Amino acid sequence: MLAAVYHGRRDVRVQEWPDPPSPAPHELQLEILRASICGTDVDEFTSGPHLIPIDAPHPASGHVGPLVLGHEMVGRVAGVGADVTGFAVGDVVVPGSGVSCGTCRWCRAGRTNLCATYYTVGLHVDGGLAERVNVPARISRSIGDASPDVAIMAQPLAVALHAVRGSEAEAGATVVVIGLGGIGLPALAAFTARGVETIAVDVSPARLDAAKRSGASVLIDASRQDAVAEIRRATGGNGADIVLETSGVPQGLATAMNAVSRGGHIRLVGLHRDPSPLNLTRLVLDEIRISTSKVHICDQDLPEAMALLKEHPHIASTSIDAVIPLADVVPDGLERMASGRATGKVVVMF
Incomplete structure (x- = not known):
């Protein structure tokens, strides 16, 4: 073969x-x-x-x-x-x-x-x-009666859903998704399907356009805009309640650290190969929580992904x-x- x-x-x-x-x-x-x-x-x-x-x-x-x-x-x-x-x-x-x-x-x-x-x-x-x-x-x-062209997104969407579930986002929260690749974009779509306001950050206008079609309320092109300033502006100066970092690059983590609100939650999905210094003082003084998300739990996330794909x-x-x-x-x-x-x-x- x-x-x-x-x-x-x-x-x-x-x-x-x-x-x-x-x-x-x-x-x-x-x-x-x-x-x-x-x-x-x-x-x-x-x-x-x-x-x-x-x-x-x-x-x-x-x-x-x-x-x-x-x-x-x-x-x-x-x-x-x-x-x-x-x-x-x-x-x-x-x-x-x-x-x-x-x-x-x-x-x-x-x-x-x-x-x-x-x-x-x-x-x-x-x-x-x-x-x-x-x-x-x-x-x-x-996959039941779903098309293979739709079902091919089930596994990456399951990974995204595991990250979304662990963020504990509820309707009314403001979520930033940094990196709109194969996990970030489906995660953004999953947030919007739950009624959560999303801010999309990427360096690609085409990926940002896809995020708009997936329901993002604010689009930030980090290649030519100050992402932190734009996130702060969009949230009335407070910062985001939740930041999902899927890019795996140092700039993405820096943006997450500086754009999250006091008492907020940073959820790391992207794999960071480079050393990533964190402002631990701010994490403590502002009670910022960092959590991580690894792949998916098959019995829980894969069936939910298929159900979501059939609905959307x-x-x-x-x-x-x-x-x-x-x-x-x-x-x-x-x-x-x-x-x-x-x-x-x-x-x-x-």
Whole structure:
């Protein structure tokens, strides 16, 4: 089969790759219909490997060496493991990305995203940027009568919903979303669907236009505006109640720190690779809370994401920038996103 295989920094090849074996008792084999590229994939491509176990076995999955990318996918069931129930060949499903053990202290507490042996399909084992892939049945959900073109946003929206839920935003709060990429834009749409006023911050006019169509009440182009001053102006000088930081860049964190209100909440979603000094004195004196959000909890966030997409399918159409064939995944996918030319998700159609 053809697959997009990660070999190292700036080295992703669309090549022949072994077909997955027959599904194990707990697995489904999927014939991929759609897959999308995540900012994490781009990060691995441009500056990795960070998470992909190229040189040493992953402690949970055991994988080492080149790996098929792709942790956001929709597929048709082509094979069903021996003890799997609830799925049949021909069903169309969307899997979550993370695999958890179900028995450790974090799993028992319902925090499966913090599992002691957690690993991610497409980062720690072969993923969905391929014609076929095996995934655990327990992290897969039927898309029902939804279109694959809508369902492809379920996994990234699940990540966004986990971040939104943890922000504890209520109607009447003012929320700033910094970074309108594959997680930030769906998160903004999820906030507005809950009746929360949102302020969108990015450096891309095209992404800001997408945020406007997703319901943002204030748009701030940080490439030519003082984002902190504009946020303060929009909030009567008080600052935002909640700031969701999804960009992962130092400027985004600095904006969050200076634009949040006294008693406010900063929620970090973007992965910050650079050192990020914080004004701890202000955090203490103004009782500013910082929390973080890691991926999603499959049982909770993935079904909610599918339900939200069925009610608001425009979240998918607004969030998708381009649809490309697998052959073009490097120039029109990874490179396009790395250069900042993409205004949303890049989806690969099989």
